Amino acid sequence: MNVFGRIIFCTILVFVSVASTPNFVFLLTDDQDVLLNGMIPLTRTQSLVGLEGKTFTNAYASTPICCPSRSSILTGKYAHNTGVRNNSLAGNCSSRYWQRHHEKHTLAAILKGSGYVTFYAGKYLNAYGQKQAGGTQHIPKGYDWWIGLKGNSRYYNYTLSLNGTAKFFKDDYLTDILADYGKNFLKQKPQGRPFFMMIAPPACHAPFTPAKRHESAFAGTKVIRNPSFNYTSSDKHWLVRMPPKWLPQNVSILDDIQKHRLESLLAVDEMVEEIVKGLESVGEMDNTYIIFTSDHGFHIGQFSMPWDKRQPYETDIRIPLLISGPNVLQNTSDGYPISTVDIAPTILDLAGVEIPNNVDGVSFKQRLVTNEESPYERIILVEYWGEGNLKSIDNRCPWKNDENLAECGENAWCKCQDARNNTYTCILQISGVSKYKFCSFADSESFAELYNLVVDPYELKNVVNSLTEQNVKDYYKMLNKLRKCRGRKCHAVTRQG
Ligand SMILES: *[C@@H]1O[C@H](CO)[C@@H](O)[C@H](O)[C@H]1NC(C)=O
Numbered sequence: 001m002n003v004f005g006r007i008i009f010c011t012i013l014v015f016v017s018v019a020s021t022p023n024f025v026f027l028l029t030d031d032q033d034v035l036l037n038g039m040i041p042l043t044r045t046q047s048l049v050g051l052e053g054k055t056f057t058n059a060y061a062s063t064p065i066c067c068p069s070r071s072s073i074l075t076g077k078y079a080h081n082t083g084v085r086n087n088s089l090a091g092n093c094s095s096r097y098w099q100r101h102h103e104k105h106t107l108a109a110i111l112k113g114s115g116y117v118t119f120y121a122g123k124y125l126n127a128y129g130q131k132q133a134g135g136t137q138h139i140p141k142g143y144d145w146w147i148g149l150k151g152n153s154r155y156y157n158y159t160l161s162l163n164g165t166a167k168f169f170k171d172d173y174l175t176d177i178l179a180d181y182g183k184n185f186l187k188q189k190p191q192g193r194p195f196f197m198m199i200a201p202p203a204c205h206a207p208f209t210p211a212k213r214h215e216s217a218f219a220g221t222k223v224i225r226n227p228s229f230n231y232t233s234s235d236k237h238w239l240v241r242m243p244p245k246w247l248p249q250n251v252s253i254l255d256d257i258q259k260h261r262l263e264s265l266l267a268v269d270e271m272v273e274e275i276v277k278g279l280e281s282v283g284e285m286d287n288t289y290i291i292f293t294s295d296h297g298f299h300i301g302q303f304s305m306p307w308d309k310r311q312p313y314e315t316d317i318r319i320p321l322l323i324s325g326p327n328v329l330q331n332t333s334d335g336y337p338i339s340t341v342d343i344a345p346t347i348l349d350l351a352g353v354e355i356p357n358n359v360d361g362v363s364f365k366q367r368l369v370t371n372e373e374s375p376y377e378r379i380i381l382v383e384y385w386g387e388g389n390l391k392s393i394d395n396r397c398p399w400k401n402d403e404n405l406a407e408c409g410e411n412a413w414c415k416c417q418d419a420r421n422n423t424y425t426c427i428l429q430i431s432g433v434s435k436y437k438f439c440s441f442a443d444s445e446s447f448a449e450l451y452n453l454v455v456d457p458y459e460l461k462n463v464v465n466s467l468t469e470q471n472v473k474d475y476y477k478m479l480n481k482l483r484k485c486r487g488r489k490c491h492a493v494t495r496q497g
Protein backbone atom coordinates (compact mmCIF):
# COMPACT_ATOMS: atom_id res chain seq x y z
CA MET A 1 0.00 0.00 0.00
CA ASN A 2 1.42 3.42 -0.91
CA VAL A 3 1.37 6.37 1.46
CA PHE A 4 -1.83 7.73 -0.03
CA GLY A 5 -3.55 4.35 0.25
CA ARG A 6 -2.36 4.03 3.81
CA ILE A 7 -3.86 7.39 4.73
CA ILE A 8 -7.22 6.43 3.24
CA PHE A 9 -7.06 3.02 4.97
CA CYS A 10 -6.27 4.61 8.33
CA THR A 11 -9.01 7.17 7.90
CA ILE A 12 -11.52 4.40 7.27
CA LEU A 13 -10.23 2.48 10.30
CA VAL A 14 -10.56 5.54 12.55
CA PHE A 15 -14.02 6.23 11.20
CA VAL A 16 -15.19 2.67 11.76
CA SER A 17 -13.78 2.48 15.27
CA VAL A 18 -15.24 5.84 16.28
CA ALA A 19 -18.64 4.96 14.94
CA SER A 20 -18.82 1.74 16.92
CA THR A 21 -17.07 2.67 20.16
CA PRO A 22 -19.79 3.22 22.77
CA ASN A 23 -20.02 5.93 25.41
CA PHE A 24 -20.76 5.31 29.07
CA VAL A 25 -22.76 7.21 31.64
CA PHE A 26 -22.17 5.68 35.06
CA LEU A 27 -24.48 6.94 37.83
CA LEU A 28 -23.46 5.92 41.34
CA THR A 29 -25.68 6.77 44.30
CA ASP A 30 -24.64 6.68 47.95
CA ASP A 31 -26.11 4.22 50.50
CA GLN A 32 -29.17 3.55 48.32
CA ASP A 33 -30.92 0.34 49.31
CA VAL A 34 -33.03 -1.66 46.92
CA LEU A 35 -35.04 -3.65 49.51
CA LEU A 36 -36.49 -0.79 51.59
CA ASN A 37 -38.17 1.02 48.69
CA GLY A 38 -34.97 2.80 47.67
CA MET A 39 -35.97 2.72 43.99
CA ILE A 40 -39.53 4.01 44.55
CA PRO A 41 -38.65 7.70 43.99
CA LEU A 42 -36.74 6.91 40.78
CA THR A 43 -39.72 6.64 38.43
CA ARG A 44 -37.99 8.41 35.52
CA THR A 45 -34.85 6.31 35.96
CA GLN A 46 -36.94 3.15 35.98
CA SER A 47 -38.53 4.11 32.70
CA LEU A 48 -35.56 5.77 30.96
CA VAL A 49 -32.99 3.15 31.98
CA GLY A 50 -35.00 0.22 33.38
CA LEU A 51 -37.59 -0.10 30.60
CA GLU A 52 -34.89 0.51 28.00
CA GLY A 53 -32.61 -2.13 29.47
CA LYS A 54 -32.00 -4.76 32.13
CA THR A 55 -32.60 -4.62 35.85
CA PHE A 56 -30.36 -7.04 37.74
CA THR A 57 -32.14 -8.25 40.86
CA ASN A 58 -29.20 -10.06 42.46
CA ALA A 59 -26.58 -7.30 42.46
CA TYR A 60 -24.30 -7.14 45.52
CA ALA A 61 -21.73 -4.78 46.99
CA SER A 62 -18.44 -6.62 47.52
CA THR A 63 -17.94 -4.54 50.71
CA PRO A 64 -20.87 -2.68 52.35
CA ILE A 65 -19.15 0.58 53.26
CA CYS A 66 -18.53 3.64 51.07
CA CYS A 67 -14.81 4.03 50.49
CA PRO A 68 -13.80 0.37 50.13
CA SER A 69 -16.82 -0.24 47.90
CA ARG A 70 -16.15 2.78 45.69
CA SER A 71 -12.50 1.80 45.38
CA SER A 72 -13.60 -1.66 44.26
CA ILE A 73 -16.11 -0.25 41.79
CA LEU A 74 -13.43 2.00 40.26
CA THR A 75 -10.85 -0.78 39.94
CA GLY A 76 -12.81 -4.03 39.62
CA LYS A 77 -10.75 -5.37 42.53
CA TYR A 78 -11.85 -6.69 45.91
CA ALA A 79 -10.98 -4.61 48.96
CA HIS A 80 -8.52 -7.33 50.03
CA ASN A 81 -6.54 -6.38 46.93
CA THR A 82 -6.99 -2.59 46.92
CA GLY A 83 -6.00 -2.46 50.62
CA VAL A 84 -8.86 -0.01 51.26
CA ARG A 85 -10.31 -1.08 54.62
CA ASN A 86 -12.53 1.79 55.76
CA ASN A 87 -13.35 5.45 55.17
CA SER A 88 -10.21 6.95 56.68
CA LEU A 89 -6.76 7.71 55.30
CA ALA A 90 -5.33 5.20 57.78
CA GLY A 91 -7.58 2.61 56.18
CA ASN A 92 -6.15 3.60 52.77
CA CYS A 93 -9.19 5.58 51.67
CA SER A 94 -7.86 7.98 49.01
CA SER A 95 -4.44 7.63 50.66
CA ARG A 96 -1.04 8.13 49.06
CA TYR A 97 -0.82 4.34 48.88
CA TRP A 98 -4.08 4.22 46.92
CA GLN A 99 -2.88 7.02 44.64
CA ARG A 100 0.42 5.30 43.91
CA HIS A 101 -0.83 1.75 43.49
CA HIS A 102 -4.45 1.76 42.38
CA GLU A 103 -5.72 5.16 41.29
CA LYS A 104 -3.59 5.04 38.15
CA HIS A 105 -5.31 1.84 37.10
CA THR A 106 -8.97 2.67 37.52
CA LEU A 107 -11.60 2.12 34.89
CA ALA A 108 -11.41 5.81 33.89
CA ALA A 109 -7.61 5.77 33.63
CA ILE A 110 -7.71 2.72 31.38
CA LEU A 111 -10.46 4.18 29.19
CA LYS A 112 -8.65 7.51 28.90
CA GLY A 113 -5.54 5.60 27.84
CA SER A 114 -7.64 4.04 25.09
CA GLY A 115 -8.85 7.35 23.68
CA TYR A 116 -11.89 8.12 25.81
CA VAL A 117 -12.73 11.60 27.09
CA THR A 118 -13.44 11.15 30.78
CA PHE A 119 -15.54 13.05 33.29
CA TYR A 120 -16.15 12.64 37.01
CA ALA A 121 -18.51 14.69 39.15
CA GLY A 122 -19.58 14.13 42.74
CA LYS A 123 -18.63 12.15 45.78
CA TYR A 124 -15.42 10.25 45.14
CA LEU A 125 -13.69 8.58 48.11
CA ASN A 126 -14.57 9.81 51.63
CA ALA A 127 -11.05 11.01 52.49
CA TYR A 128 -10.54 12.80 49.15
CA GLY A 129 -9.24 16.37 49.57
CA GLN A 130 -7.38 15.88 52.84
CA LYS A 131 -4.07 17.75 53.06
CA GLN A 132 -1.95 14.69 53.83
CA ALA A 133 -3.01 13.16 50.53
CA GLY A 134 -2.51 16.19 48.31
CA GLY A 135 -5.65 18.19 49.13
CA THR A 136 -8.18 19.24 46.52
CA GLN A 137 -5.34 20.08 44.12
CA HIS A 138 -4.97 16.36 43.59
CA ILE A 139 -6.74 15.28 40.41
CA PRO A 140 -6.97 11.50 40.23
CA LYS A 141 -5.24 10.16 37.14
CA GLY A 142 -7.62 9.38 34.32
CA TYR A 143 -10.03 12.31 34.29
CA ASP A 144 -10.17 15.12 31.75
CA TRP A 145 -12.93 16.83 33.71
CA TRP A 146 -12.66 16.53 37.46
CA ILE A 147 -15.43 17.82 39.72
CA GLY A 148 -14.63 15.96 42.94
CA LEU A 149 -16.46 16.46 46.23
CA LYS A 150 -14.15 17.11 49.16
CA GLY A 151 -14.86 14.57 51.86
CA ASN A 152 -18.08 12.70 52.52
CA SER A 153 -21.57 13.31 51.13
CA ARG A 154 -23.16 16.68 51.80
CA TYR A 155 -26.04 18.46 50.14
CA TYR A 156 -25.25 22.10 50.94
CA ASN A 157 -22.12 23.86 52.22
CA TYR A 158 -19.57 21.73 50.38
CA THR A 159 -16.32 22.14 48.50
CA LEU A 160 -15.74 20.84 45.01
CA SER A 161 -12.36 20.44 43.35
CA LEU A 162 -12.87 21.93 39.88
CA ASN A 163 -9.96 20.46 37.95
CA GLY A 164 -7.84 20.91 41.06
CA THR A 165 -9.15 24.30 42.19
CA ALA A 166 -11.27 24.31 45.33
CA LYS A 167 -14.61 26.11 45.19
CA PHE A 168 -17.06 26.42 48.08
CA PHE A 169 -20.78 26.19 47.39
CA LYS A 170 -23.16 27.34 50.09
CA ASP A 171 -26.75 27.30 48.88
CA ASP A 172 -26.62 25.22 45.72
CA TYR A 173 -28.05 21.74 46.12
CA LEU A 174 -25.21 19.40 45.18
CA THR A 175 -27.22 16.94 43.06
CA ASP A 176 -28.48 19.83 40.91
CA ILE A 177 -24.96 21.21 40.46
CA LEU A 178 -23.75 17.79 39.35
CA ALA A 179 -26.57 17.61 36.80
CA ASP A 180 -25.51 21.02 35.44
CA TYR A 181 -21.86 20.01 35.11
CA GLY A 182 -22.95 16.80 33.41
CA LYS A 183 -25.08 18.64 30.86
CA ASN A 184 -22.26 21.14 30.18
CA PHE A 185 -19.84 18.32 29.59
CA LEU A 186 -22.17 16.76 27.02
CA LYS A 187 -22.41 20.09 25.20
CA GLN A 188 -18.72 20.98 25.37
CA LYS A 189 -16.92 17.65 25.10
CA PRO A 190 -14.68 17.22 22.07
CA GLN A 191 -16.44 15.77 19.03
CA GLY A 192 -15.54 12.46 17.48
CA ARG A 193 -14.23 10.75 20.61
CA PRO A 194 -16.10 8.31 22.85
CA PHE A 195 -16.68 9.45 26.41
CA PHE A 196 -16.94 8.01 29.90
CA MET A 197 -18.97 10.08 32.32
CA MET A 198 -19.38 9.22 35.96
CA ILE A 199 -21.71 11.11 38.30
CA ALA A 200 -21.92 10.26 41.99
CA PRO A 201 -24.62 12.27 43.81
CA PRO A 202 -24.73 12.39 47.63
CA ALA A 203 -28.24 10.91 47.92
CA CYS A 204 -29.46 9.17 49.87
CA HIS A 205 -26.59 9.23 52.39
CA ALA A 206 -26.84 11.01 55.75
CA PRO A 207 -27.71 13.81 56.49
CA PHE A 208 -30.53 12.77 54.10
CA THR A 209 -31.29 16.34 52.98
CA PRO A 210 -33.84 16.65 50.18
CA ALA A 211 -33.86 19.56 47.74
CA LYS A 212 -36.17 22.34 48.99
CA ARG A 213 -38.65 21.61 46.20
CA HIS A 214 -38.98 18.00 47.42
CA GLU A 215 -39.24 18.66 51.13
CA SER A 216 -42.67 17.20 51.73
CA ALA A 217 -42.95 14.93 48.72
CA PHE A 218 -43.07 11.82 50.89
CA ALA A 219 -44.99 13.29 53.81
CA GLY A 220 -46.51 10.61 56.01
CA THR A 221 -43.97 7.97 54.95
CA LYS A 222 -43.16 5.45 57.66
CA VAL A 223 -40.20 3.12 58.06
CA ILE A 224 -40.62 -0.22 56.25
CA ARG A 225 -41.74 -2.87 58.74
CA ASN A 226 -40.55 -5.94 56.91
CA PRO A 227 -40.33 -9.27 58.80
CA SER A 228 -36.78 -8.54 60.03
CA PHE A 229 -37.75 -5.10 61.36
CA ASN A 230 -37.46 -5.03 65.18
CA TYR A 231 -36.69 -8.75 65.07
CA THR A 232 -34.07 -10.15 67.39
CA SER A 233 -32.84 -13.68 67.55
CA SER A 234 -30.19 -15.47 69.56
CA ASP A 235 -28.88 -17.18 66.43
CA LYS A 236 -27.15 -14.02 65.12
CA HIS A 237 -23.57 -12.84 65.77
CA TRP A 238 -22.87 -11.10 69.08
CA LEU A 239 -23.27 -7.52 67.88
CA VAL A 240 -26.90 -8.17 66.97
CA ARG A 241 -27.42 -9.96 70.30
CA MET A 242 -26.11 -7.01 72.28
CA PRO A 243 -28.73 -4.95 74.16
CA PRO A 244 -31.05 -3.22 73.68
CA LYS A 245 -32.86 -6.19 72.29
CA TRP A 246 -35.75 -4.27 70.76
CA LEU A 247 -36.39 -0.94 69.17
CA PRO A 248 -38.56 1.34 71.32
CA GLN A 249 -42.18 1.88 70.45
CA ASN A 250 -41.60 5.39 69.19
CA VAL A 251 -39.41 5.22 66.11
CA SER A 252 -40.40 8.54 64.57
CA ILE A 253 -36.69 9.15 63.95
CA LEU A 254 -36.62 6.09 61.67
CA ASP A 255 -39.78 7.29 59.91
CA ASP A 256 -38.07 10.62 59.27
CA ILE A 257 -34.95 8.94 57.91
CA GLN A 258 -37.00 6.82 55.51
CA LYS A 259 -38.96 9.88 54.38
CA HIS A 260 -35.91 12.07 53.87
CA ARG A 261 -33.95 9.38 52.07
CA LEU A 262 -36.73 8.92 49.53
CA GLU A 263 -37.11 12.68 49.11
CA SER A 264 -33.37 13.18 48.58
CA LEU A 265 -33.50 10.67 45.72
CA LEU A 266 -36.04 12.73 43.74
CA ALA A 267 -33.32 15.16 42.65
CA VAL A 268 -31.26 12.17 41.49
CA ASP A 269 -34.20 11.04 39.37
CA GLU A 270 -34.46 14.51 37.81
CA MET A 271 -30.72 14.47 37.19
CA VAL A 272 -30.98 11.17 35.32
CA GLU A 273 -33.72 12.64 33.13
CA GLU A 274 -31.62 15.76 32.44
CA ILE A 275 -28.63 13.65 31.44
CA VAL A 276 -30.77 11.49 29.13
CA LYS A 277 -32.15 14.65 27.51
CA GLY A 278 -28.58 15.92 27.15
CA LEU A 279 -27.54 12.68 25.46
CA GLU A 280 -30.48 12.94 23.09
CA SER A 281 -29.76 16.53 22.19
CA VAL A 282 -26.19 15.72 21.17
CA GLY A 283 -27.34 12.60 19.31
CA GLU A 284 -25.42 10.15 21.52
CA MET A 285 -28.30 8.31 23.19
CA ASP A 286 -28.24 5.27 20.88
CA ASN A 287 -24.53 4.75 21.32
CA THR A 288 -24.40 5.14 25.11
CA TYR A 289 -24.62 2.61 27.90
CA ILE A 290 -26.22 3.95 31.05
CA ILE A 291 -25.35 2.17 34.28
CA PHE A 292 -27.25 3.07 37.43
CA THR A 293 -26.19 1.57 40.77
CA SER A 294 -25.28 2.31 44.39
CA ASP A 295 -22.13 1.71 46.44
CA HIS A 296 -24.08 -0.51 48.88
CA GLY A 297 -27.42 -0.76 50.66
CA PHE A 298 -28.73 0.27 54.07
CA HIS A 299 -30.79 -1.02 56.98
CA ILE A 300 -33.38 0.86 59.01
CA GLY A 301 -34.52 -1.15 62.02
CA GLN A 302 -33.71 -4.62 60.64
CA PHE A 303 -32.62 -6.95 63.46
CA SER A 304 -33.24 -3.99 65.79
CA MET A 305 -30.24 -2.17 64.32
CA PRO A 306 -31.29 1.51 64.04
CA TRP A 307 -29.77 2.70 60.74
CA ASP A 308 -26.47 2.03 59.00
CA LYS A 309 -24.79 -0.37 56.58
CA ARG A 310 -21.80 -2.59 57.62
CA GLN A 311 -23.88 -5.75 58.19
CA PRO A 312 -23.88 -8.85 55.99
CA TYR A 313 -27.66 -8.90 55.63
CA GLU A 314 -29.49 -8.39 52.36
CA THR A 315 -30.66 -4.82 53.09
CA ASP A 316 -27.03 -3.72 53.47
CA ILE A 317 -25.37 -5.62 50.64
CA ARG A 318 -28.01 -5.71 47.88
CA ILE A 319 -27.93 -2.79 45.45
CA PRO A 320 -29.98 -1.52 42.53
CA LEU A 321 -28.38 -2.19 39.13
CA LEU A 322 -30.01 -0.97 35.92
CA ILE A 323 -28.21 -0.98 32.59
CA SER A 324 -29.40 0.23 29.18
CA GLY A 325 -27.50 0.68 25.96
CA PRO A 326 -26.80 -0.68 22.48
CA ASN A 327 -28.35 -4.15 22.10
CA VAL A 328 -29.15 -4.56 25.82
CA LEU A 329 -32.39 -6.57 26.09
CA GLN A 330 -35.16 -4.12 26.89
CA ASN A 331 -37.54 -4.18 29.83
CA THR A 332 -36.05 -7.30 31.35
CA SER A 333 -35.39 -8.28 34.93
CA ASP A 334 -32.59 -10.76 35.46
CA GLY A 335 -31.56 -12.71 38.58
CA TYR A 336 -28.06 -13.31 37.24
CA PRO A 337 -25.79 -12.55 40.24
CA ILE A 338 -23.44 -9.60 39.94
CA SER A 339 -20.83 -8.13 42.27
CA THR A 340 -19.72 -4.51 42.20
CA VAL A 341 -16.24 -5.73 41.14
CA ASP A 342 -17.79 -7.02 37.90
CA ILE A 343 -18.88 -3.58 36.71
CA ALA A 344 -15.45 -2.18 35.69
CA PRO A 345 -14.42 -5.22 33.61
CA THR A 346 -17.86 -5.24 31.96
CA ILE A 347 -17.49 -1.61 30.90
CA LEU A 348 -13.98 -2.27 29.55
CA ASP A 349 -15.30 -5.30 27.69
CA LEU A 350 -18.15 -3.28 26.15
CA ALA A 351 -15.61 -0.62 25.13
CA GLY A 352 -13.52 -3.28 23.40
CA VAL A 353 -10.60 -2.53 25.71
CA GLU A 354 -8.46 -5.31 27.13
CA ILE A 355 -9.23 -6.17 30.77
CA PRO A 356 -6.02 -6.25 32.86
CA ASN A 357 -5.12 -9.67 34.29
CA ASN A 358 -5.22 -8.50 37.88
CA VAL A 359 -8.88 -7.41 37.77
CA ASP A 360 -10.87 -9.62 40.17
CA GLY A 361 -14.34 -9.09 38.68
CA VAL A 362 -15.68 -10.86 35.63
CA SER A 363 -17.34 -9.18 32.64
CA PHE A 364 -21.05 -9.92 32.35
CA LYS A 365 -21.28 -8.27 28.91
CA GLN A 366 -22.76 -11.43 27.43
CA ARG A 367 -25.57 -11.42 29.99
CA LEU A 368 -26.79 -8.03 28.77
CA VAL A 369 -27.92 -9.70 25.57
CA THR A 370 -28.87 -13.06 27.10
CA ASN A 371 -32.44 -14.03 27.82
CA GLU A 372 -33.15 -13.83 31.53
CA GLU A 373 -34.40 -17.40 31.55
CA SER A 374 -31.07 -18.91 30.59
CA PRO A 375 -29.56 -20.76 33.55
CA TYR A 376 -26.76 -19.50 35.76
CA GLU A 377 -24.84 -20.35 38.89
CA ARG A 378 -22.35 -18.04 40.56
CA ILE A 379 -20.51 -17.39 43.80
CA ILE A 380 -20.45 -13.83 45.16
CA LEU A 381 -17.90 -12.76 47.79
CA VAL A 382 -18.68 -10.12 50.42
CA GLU A 383 -15.98 -8.97 52.83
CA TYR A 384 -15.93 -6.41 55.61
CA TRP A 385 -13.43 -5.22 58.23
CA GLY A 386 -15.02 -4.11 61.49
CA GLU A 387 -14.36 -0.65 62.81
CA GLY A 388 -13.86 0.53 66.34
CA ASN A 389 -13.89 4.12 67.41
CA LEU A 390 -13.67 5.73 70.82
CA LYS A 391 -15.23 8.90 69.50
CA SER A 392 -18.51 7.33 68.51
CA ILE A 393 -19.31 6.11 72.02
CA ASP A 394 -21.77 8.45 73.61
CA ASN A 395 -21.17 9.06 77.31
CA ARG A 396 -24.84 8.51 77.97
CA CYS A 397 -24.58 4.92 76.75
CA PRO A 398 -23.68 2.06 79.08
CA TRP A 399 -20.63 1.09 76.96
CA LYS A 400 -18.60 4.21 77.27
CA ASN A 401 -14.88 4.12 76.62
CA ASP A 402 -14.92 0.87 74.77
CA GLU A 403 -12.78 1.64 71.75
CA ASN A 404 -13.79 -1.58 70.08
CA LEU A 405 -17.37 -0.52 69.51
CA ALA A 406 -18.68 1.94 66.95
CA GLU A 407 -21.85 3.47 65.55
CA CYS A 408 -23.67 3.51 68.89
CA GLY A 409 -25.31 6.87 69.36
CA GLU A 410 -27.59 7.86 72.21
CA ASN A 411 -30.05 9.11 69.60
CA ALA A 412 -30.06 5.56 68.24
CA TRP A 413 -30.89 3.98 71.60
CA CYS A 414 -27.23 3.08 72.19
CA LYS A 415 -27.46 0.07 69.89
CA CYS A 416 -23.96 -0.51 68.52
CA GLN A 417 -23.86 -1.29 64.84
CA ASP A 418 -20.18 -1.98 64.35
CA ALA A 419 -17.27 -3.36 66.33
CA ARG A 420 -13.59 -3.99 65.77
CA ASN A 421 -14.32 -7.69 65.30
CA ASN A 422 -17.42 -7.27 63.14
CA THR A 423 -15.03 -8.53 60.49
CA TYR A 424 -16.59 -11.09 58.22
CA THR A 425 -16.56 -12.78 54.87
CA CYS A 426 -19.62 -14.20 53.19
CA ILE A 427 -20.21 -16.21 50.10
CA LEU A 428 -23.48 -16.27 48.27
CA GLN A 429 -24.17 -19.27 46.09
CA ILE A 430 -26.85 -18.24 43.68
CA SER A 431 -28.48 -20.12 40.86
CA GLY A 432 -31.85 -19.76 39.14
CA VAL A 433 -33.39 -22.13 41.71
CA SER A 434 -31.30 -21.83 44.89
CA LYS A 435 -29.75 -19.11 46.97
CA TYR A 436 -27.58 -19.62 50.04
CA LYS A 437 -25.52 -17.21 52.08
CA PHE A 438 -22.75 -18.41 54.37
CA CYS A 439 -20.94 -15.88 56.59
CA SER A 440 -17.97 -16.37 58.84
CA PHE A 441 -17.14 -13.78 61.53
CA ALA A 442 -13.61 -13.17 62.81
CA ASP A 443 -14.84 -12.84 66.41
CA SER A 444 -13.90 -14.87 69.46
CA GLU A 445 -16.79 -17.25 68.78
CA SER A 446 -15.78 -17.81 65.14
CA PHE A 447 -19.46 -17.27 64.59
CA ALA A 448 -21.07 -18.53 61.39
CA GLU A 449 -24.44 -17.84 59.82
CA LEU A 450 -26.15 -19.65 56.98
CA TYR A 451 -29.37 -18.60 55.29
CA ASN A 452 -31.45 -20.39 52.72
CA LEU A 453 -32.65 -17.24 51.02
CA VAL A 454 -35.19 -18.96 48.80
CA VAL A 455 -37.29 -20.11 51.76
CA ASP A 456 -36.08 -17.42 54.20
CA PRO A 457 -35.48 -14.20 52.24
CA TYR A 458 -35.50 -12.09 55.43
CA GLU A 459 -32.75 -14.14 57.10
CA LEU A 460 -34.78 -14.89 60.20
CA LYS A 461 -33.39 -18.38 60.75
CA ASN A 462 -29.70 -19.20 60.85
CA VAL A 463 -29.51 -22.80 59.63
CA VAL A 464 -25.77 -23.28 59.98
CA ASN A 465 -26.36 -26.19 62.38
CA SER A 466 -28.08 -28.17 59.64
CA LEU A 467 -24.78 -28.46 57.77
CA THR A 468 -22.74 -31.64 57.84
CA GLU A 469 -19.10 -31.39 58.89
CA GLN A 470 -18.13 -31.86 55.27
CA ASN A 471 -20.44 -29.01 54.13
CA VAL A 472 -18.84 -26.71 56.68
CA LYS A 473 -15.36 -27.69 55.55
CA ASP A 474 -16.30 -27.02 51.94
CA TYR A 475 -17.64 -23.58 52.77
CA TYR A 476 -14.49 -22.61 54.64
CA LYS A 477 -12.35 -23.96 51.86
CA MET A 478 -14.14 -21.81 49.32
CA LEU A 479 -14.09 -18.77 51.62
CA ASN A 480 -10.38 -19.12 52.28
CA LYS A 481 -9.67 -19.32 48.59
CA LEU A 482 -11.76 -16.26 47.82
CA ARG A 483 -10.64 -14.01 50.64
CA LYS A 484 -7.08 -14.24 49.30
CA CYS A 485 -7.77 -14.53 45.57
CA ARG A 486 -6.38 -12.15 43.01
CA GLY A 487 -7.30 -11.66 39.34
CA ARG A 488 -7.96 -14.84 37.37
CA LYS A 489 -7.78 -16.94 40.55
CA CYS A 490 -10.96 -15.20 41.72
CA HIS A 491 -12.71 -15.96 38.44
CA ALA A 492 -12.11 -19.67 38.79
CA VAL A 493 -14.21 -19.72 41.95
CA THR A 494 -16.84 -17.11 41.17
CA ARG A 495 -17.66 -18.14 37.61
CA GLN A 496 -19.66 -21.33 37.51
CA GLY A 497 -21.58 -21.21 34.27
C1 LIG B 1 -2.23 0.86 53.34
O1 LIG B 1 -1.31 1.84 53.05
C2 LIG B 1 -0.04 1.63 53.59
C3 LIG B 1 0.80 2.82 53.28
O2 LIG B 1 0.17 3.98 53.76
C4 LIG B 1 0.55 0.36 53.05
O3 LIG B 1 1.83 0.14 53.59
C5 LIG B 1 -0.35 -0.77 53.40
O4 LIG B 1 0.10 -1.96 52.84
C6 LIG B 1 -1.76 -0.51 52.95
N1 LIG B 1 -2.63 -1.49 53.52
C7 LIG B 1 -3.07 -2.54 52.86
C8 LIG B 1 -3.94 -3.43 53.66
O5 LIG B 1 -2.82 -2.76 51.72
Ligand SMILES: *[C@@H]1O[C@H](CO)[C@@H](O)[C@H](O)[C@H]1NC(C)=O
Pocket (backbone or CB within 6 Å): 144, 145, 146, 147, 162, 163
Ligand atom coordinates in the same frame (compact mmCIF):
# COMPACT_ATOMS: atom_id res chain seq x y z
C1 LIG C 1 -11.83 21.05 33.36
O1 LIG C 1 -10.91 20.82 32.34
C2 LIG C 1 -11.49 20.49 31.09
C3 LIG C 1 -10.42 20.03 30.16
O2 LIG C 1 -9.39 20.93 30.12
C4 LIG C 1 -12.24 21.71 30.60
O3 LIG C 1 -12.78 21.50 29.33
C5 LIG C 1 -13.35 22.01 31.59
O4 LIG C 1 -14.05 23.16 31.22
C6 LIG C 1 -12.80 22.18 32.99
N1 LIG C 1 -13.92 22.13 33.91
C7 LIG C 1 -14.04 22.94 34.95
C8 LIG C 1 -15.26 22.75 35.78
O5 LIG C 1 -13.22 23.76 35.24
Ligand SMILES: *[C@@H]1O[C@H](CO)[C@@H](O)[C@H](O)[C@H]1NC(C)=O
Pocket (backbone or CB within 6 Å): 156, 157, 170, 171
Ligand atom coordinates in the same frame (compact mmCIF):
# COMPACT_ATOMS: atom_id res chain seq x y z
C1 LIG D 1 -24.43 26.31 55.68
O1 LIG D 1 -23.61 26.56 56.81
C2 LIG D 1 -23.98 27.75 57.51
C3 LIG D 1 -22.92 28.02 58.56
O2 LIG D 1 -22.60 26.86 59.27
C4 LIG D 1 -25.36 27.56 58.10
O3 LIG D 1 -25.75 28.70 58.78
C5 LIG D 1 -26.34 27.28 56.96
O4 LIG D 1 -27.61 26.99 57.49
C6 LIG D 1 -25.87 26.12 56.09
N1 LIG D 1 -26.71 26.06 54.93
C7 LIG D 1 -27.46 25.02 54.66
C8 LIG D 1 -28.34 25.20 53.47
O5 LIG D 1 -27.46 24.00 55.30
Ligand SMILES: *[C@@H]1O[C@H](CO)[C@@H](O)[C@H](O)[C@H]1NC(C)=O
Pocket (backbone or CB within 6 Å): 230, 246, 247, 248, 249, 250, 251
Ligand atom coordinates in the same frame (compact mmCIF):
# COMPACT_ATOMS: atom_id res chain seq x y z
C1 LIG E 1 -40.27 -3.60 69.07
O1 LIG E 1 -40.60 -4.74 69.81
C2 LIG E 1 -40.77 -4.49 71.20
C3 LIG E 1 -40.97 -5.82 71.90
O2 LIG E 1 -42.03 -6.48 71.36
C4 LIG E 1 -41.92 -3.53 71.38
O3 LIG E 1 -42.05 -3.21 72.74
C5 LIG E 1 -41.69 -2.27 70.59
O4 LIG E 1 -42.79 -1.41 70.66
C6 LIG E 1 -41.40 -2.60 69.14
N1 LIG E 1 -41.07 -1.40 68.41
C7 LIG E 1 -41.51 -1.17 67.19
C8 LIG E 1 -41.10 0.12 66.56
O5 LIG E 1 -42.18 -1.94 66.57
Ligand SMILES: *[C@@H]1O[C@H](CO)[C@@H](O)[C@H](O)[C@H]1NC(C)=O
Pocket (backbone or CB within 6 Å): 250, 251, 252, 253
Ligand atom coordinates in the same frame (compact mmCIF):
# COMPACT_ATOMS: atom_id res chain seq x y z
C1 LIG F 1 -41.78 10.27 69.50
O1 LIG F 1 -40.46 10.75 69.66
C2 LIG F 1 -40.26 12.02 69.09
C3 LIG F 1 -38.78 12.39 69.30
O2 LIG F 1 -37.94 11.38 68.83
C4 LIG F 1 -41.17 13.04 69.74
O3 LIG F 1 -40.99 14.29 69.11
C5 LIG F 1 -42.60 12.59 69.59
O4 LIG F 1 -43.44 13.45 70.30
C6 LIG F 1 -42.78 11.19 70.12
N1 LIG F 1 -44.12 10.72 69.81
C7 LIG F 1 -44.92 10.19 70.71
C8 LIG F 1 -46.27 9.74 70.22
O5 LIG F 1 -44.57 10.04 71.86
Ligand SMILES: *[C@@H]1O[C@H](CO)[C@@H](O)[C@H](O)[C@H]1NC(C)=O
Pocket (backbone or CB within 6 Å): 085, 086, 087, 088, 090, 091, 092, 386, 387, 388, 389
Ligand atom coordinates in the same frame (compact mmCIF):
# COMPACT_ATOMS: atom_id res chain seq x y z
C1 LIG G 1 -9.25 1.81 59.50
O1 LIG G 1 -8.30 0.88 59.05
C2 LIG G 1 -7.03 1.06 59.57
C3 LIG G 1 -6.11 0.04 58.91
O2 LIG G 1 -6.60 -1.25 59.08
C4 LIG G 1 -7.04 0.94 61.10
O3 LIG G 1 -5.78 1.22 61.62
C5 LIG G 1 -8.06 1.92 61.66
O4 LIG G 1 -8.19 1.74 63.05
C6 LIG G 1 -9.40 1.73 61.01
N1 LIG G 1 -10.34 2.73 61.46
C7 LIG G 1 -11.36 2.44 62.26
C8 LIG G 1 -12.25 3.56 62.63
O5 LIG G 1 -11.59 1.32 62.68
